[in-house]
Every structure is written in C-alpha cells, then in structure tokens.
Amino acid sequence: MTIKQLLAMGEKVLANRYGVGPEARMLLAYVLGAGDSYLLAHGEEEVAAAPHTTYLAYLQRAQRGEPIPYILGAAPFFDLRLKVTPAVLIPRPETEQLVELVMAWAKRRPQPDLHLVDVGTGSGCIAITLARKLPQTHITAIDVSPAALAVAQENARTYGVAQQIDFYEGDLLTPLTRPISLIVANLPYVTDGEWTQLDDGVKSYEPELALRGGQDGLTVVRRLLEQAKTRLLPSGAIFLEIGWQQGAAAVTLAQQLFPEATGESLPDYAGHDRFVYIQL
Ligand SMILES: C[S@@+](CC[C@H](N)C(=O)[O-])C[C@H]1O[C@@H](n2cnc3c(N)ncnc32)[C@H](O)[C@@H]1O
Known part of the structure; x- marks a missing residue:
C-alpha cells in the first residue's frame, strides 16, 4: 500500500x-x-x-487505548521532545504553565545562588526545562520511583543539563541535605473518587504511583508541605500543581502549615484552579 x-x-x-x-x-x-x-x-x-x-x-x-507518546517513546514539552516510558507520567500542557509561573517568580526575585527542588520529577520535564531557562540555578530532582529517575536522567543528558541537576531517589524532601529556596512539585493529585471515573488510556497505561493522591487528592501534597516546614529558607516559596477542584482545600492547608506566609491558588488557561503559590 x-x-x-x-x-x-x-x-x-x-x-x-x-x-x-x-x-x-x-x-x-x-x-x-x-x-x-x-x-x-x-x-x-x-x-x-x-x-x-x-x-x-x-x-x-x-x-x-495506549497513549501515542508511549508508542512513540517520546512526548513534547515546550520545545523539547522527552523520552517517556510507562514508568513516567506523560507531561501535560498544564505543567508547562507551572514552569512559566516559576520563571516569572525567578525573574521578579533574581537570586545568584537559587537552589530549587523538583519533587516527583517523573520524566524530568520541570527540572530540565528550568535548568535550561535558568542556567545559574542549582536543581535537585527527586522521585520515589527509580525507573522514573532513570528516564529523567537520560533526558537531562540528552539536553545537556545533567551536570546542573542532582537526582535523588526518595520520599518527597527527605533526600535533601540542606535547606532550599524554592520547591516546585507536580505530585499525584487524583482523588479516589476521580480514579474510578478516569479514562482507560490513563488508568491502564500511566503509572498509578504518579496519579493517585488519596481520598481528597491531597495526601502526598499534605506530607510535602509538612516536610517543607523545616526545609524551606525564610524567604522561600512553593509552587504546586493540583487538581482543579482542590484550590480552596490546598490554600487552607498551606495557611494552616505556614500561617505567616501568603498562599493563593492560580488558574490554568482553562480558568480552573490548577496551581498553588505559597510565599514565605
Ligand atoms: C504527577 S507525576 C509528575 C511527573 C512530572 N513532574 C510531570 O510533571 O510530568 C508525579 C511523580 O511523583 C512521583 N512520586 C509519587 N509519590 C512520591 C513521593 N512520595 N516522593 C517522591 N516522588 C513521588 C511519581 O513517581 C511521579 O513520577
């Protein structure tokens, strides 16, 4: 033919x-x-x-129903073409917006020795893009999945930023050895209720570990914020991607754990609460 x-x-x-x-x-x-x-x-x-x-x-x-990026072994993220395997979430367009928020923050508050951490790095999409856009920044990328970390490391080598990123396997912020200025995280946030409704292409092929966030979707985020209390520098900030119905609950959580900080939810391009910004 x-x-x-x-x-x-x-x-x-x-x-x-x-x-x-x-x-x-x-x-x-x-x-x-x-x-x-x-x-x-x-x-x-x-x-x-x-x-x-x-x-x-x-x-x-x-x-x-297998997602096309898994068949091709690659997915787009900004101008990058990142390797993806079934061990990593396929990067989503919303996450590009998370990176843009972080870039705008870094521009407003230029710091010569900025140290940021990407928690739940998956394919490495956030860490690698930020490393390319902020070449003076030192980045730590953490994931609990060794298979995901291997993909992120390969992507970092492909794009020539492996030297700028330290990769650690571990639970949330526990591998950190010193306080940091900025936490960026797109952690699992699908609620147990949403999980049952999820499209088969996502549920059957993408890693459950990357998606499920417990009963209210905030189980992993809650633990991250608790750990962040002792690891974030005094003028530090946190940017999170969250589920579109979790804005109010996530901000309340942030206010409980960081009463001195400002916390707000920010919309994605579709107008849904999608991000939380906490500024100490
Ligand atoms: C929603 S995916 C995001 C992946 C990537 N950052 C992105 O935006 O496409 C969440 C990632 O968090 C990781 N993860 C889940 N629980 C974790 C934990 N307790 N500590 C560290 N990483 C975790 C998963 O393995 C997965 O790679």
Missing part, C-alpha cells in the same frame, strides 16, 4: 478514539523515520512490508 492509503486507513481505524486527529500521521511518520512534509510529498510511494507491519501493530495498540 502507499503512504496515502496507509494514512487514510489509519485515520479511519483511530477515528472512534481520536476523531480527526494527527495520530495516524504521527505513527506512520515515526515508523518511516520521516517528517510530515515527506509524507505529504510522497503520498504515492509504496511502503515496504516491514514498516507496513509495524505501523499496523502500532495502530492496533493506539486503537486499544
């Missing part, structure tokens, strides 16, 4: 799950090691048996 025929067939196979989307094209481009423009310009080219078979297998996986 030709490129054009395989594309049309793939779009049809994935239509139920994705509607009219780029997914079939992404899979075929990956299999052929080609870009979009090649597929467009060479629509009449015959595809050899081996890539044809691989493409069909990928279509079947996608049709069953």
Whole structure:
C-alpha cells in the first residue's frame, strides 16, 4: 500500500478514539523515520512490508487505548521532545504553565545562588526545562520511583543539563541535605473518587504511583508541605500543581502549615484552579 492509503486507513481505524486527529500521521511518520512534509510529498510511494507491519501493530495498540507518546517513546514539552516510558507520567500542557509561573517568580526575585527542588520529577520535564531557562540555578530532582529517575536522567543528558541537576531517589524532601529556596512539585493529585471515573488510556497505561493522591487528592501534597516546614529558607516559596477542584482545600492547608506566609491558588488557561503559590 502507499503512504496515502496507509494514512487514510489509519485515520479511519483511530477515528472512534481520536476523531480527526494527527495520530495516524504521527505513527506512520515515526515508523518511516520521516517528517510530515515527506509524507505529504510522497503520498504515492509504496511502503515496504516491514514498516507496513509495524505501523499496523502500532495502530492496533493506539486503537486499544495506549497513549501515542508511549508508542512513540517520546512526548513534547515546550520545545523539547522527552523520552517517556510507562514508568513516567506523560507531561501535560498544564505543567508547562507551572514552569512559566516559576520563571516569572525567578525573574521578579533574581537570586545568584537559587537552589530549587523538583519533587516527583517523573520524566524530568520541570527540572530540565528550568535548568535550561535558568542556567545559574542549582536543581535537585527527586522521585520515589527509580525507573522514573532513570528516564529523567537520560533526558537531562540528552539536553545537556545533567551536570546542573542532582537526582535523588526518595520520599518527597527527605533526600535533601540542606535547606532550599524554592520547591516546585507536580505530585499525584487524583482523588479516589476521580480514579474510578478516569479514562482507560490513563488508568491502564500511566503509572498509578504518579496519579493517585488519596481520598481528597491531597495526601502526598499534605506530607510535602509538612516536610517543607523545616526545609524551606525564610524567604522561600512553593509552587504546586493540583487538581482543579482542590484550590480552596490546598490554600487552607498551606495557611494552616505556614500561617505567616501568603498562599493563593492560580488558574490554568482553562480558568480552573490548577496551581498553588505559597510565599514565605
Ligand atoms: C504527577 S507525576 C509528575 C511527573 C512530572 N513532574 C510531570 O510533571 O510530568 C508525579 C511523580 O511523583 C512521583 N512520586 C509519587 N509519590 C512520591 C513521593 N512520595 N516522593 C517522591 N516522588 C513521588 C511519581 O513517581 C511521579 O513520577
């Protein structure tokens, strides 16, 4: 079959799950090691048996609900293309906004020796982007999952920032050996109730450890804030990504644990409470 025929067939196979989307094209481009423009310009080219078979297998996986980034082994984050495996959460667009909030904070409060920690680093998307954007900053990236840390380290090497980031396996802030100025964290925040409703593509393929945040979704965040009390420097700050219905509860929690600090929830581009900012 030709490129054009395989594309049309793939779009049809994935239509139920994705509607009219780029997914079939992404899979075929990956299999052929080609870009979009090649597929467009060479629509009449015959595809050899081996890539044809691989493409069909990928279509079947996608049709069953496996997220496309796991099939491709990579996901976009800003201008990066990060390696992802089933050990790490696929980075989400909201998390790019978390990074933007941190960047704006760092710009408002320039500090020559800023030391920040990315807790629950997963693919390393937050730590690696911040390392590239803030080259003077020392970054610690922590995850409880050794398999996730291995992916984050590989991504850091790919983007040439491995020297700027210390990676630690451990529970939340416990691996830290000295106080820090800034905590950034996108920790698991799906409530037990939400978990039962979650899309199969997420629930069956993405790591439960990266998603589930207990009954109110704030179990891991609560423990992080408790640990932060003794580890954050006097003018330090915390930026968290949270579930869209958790803004008020997370701010109340922050106020209980840090009564002297200012705490507020901030919206994502969809207008939902998505982040919490705590400033000591
Ligand atoms: C929601 S994912 C976020 C991954 C990545 N930071 C991102 O934004 O795409 C949460 C991450 O926290 C890690 N994690 C869960 N519990 C943890 C704990 N107690 N201590 C450290 N990391 C934890 C998970 O392994 C997972 O990689």
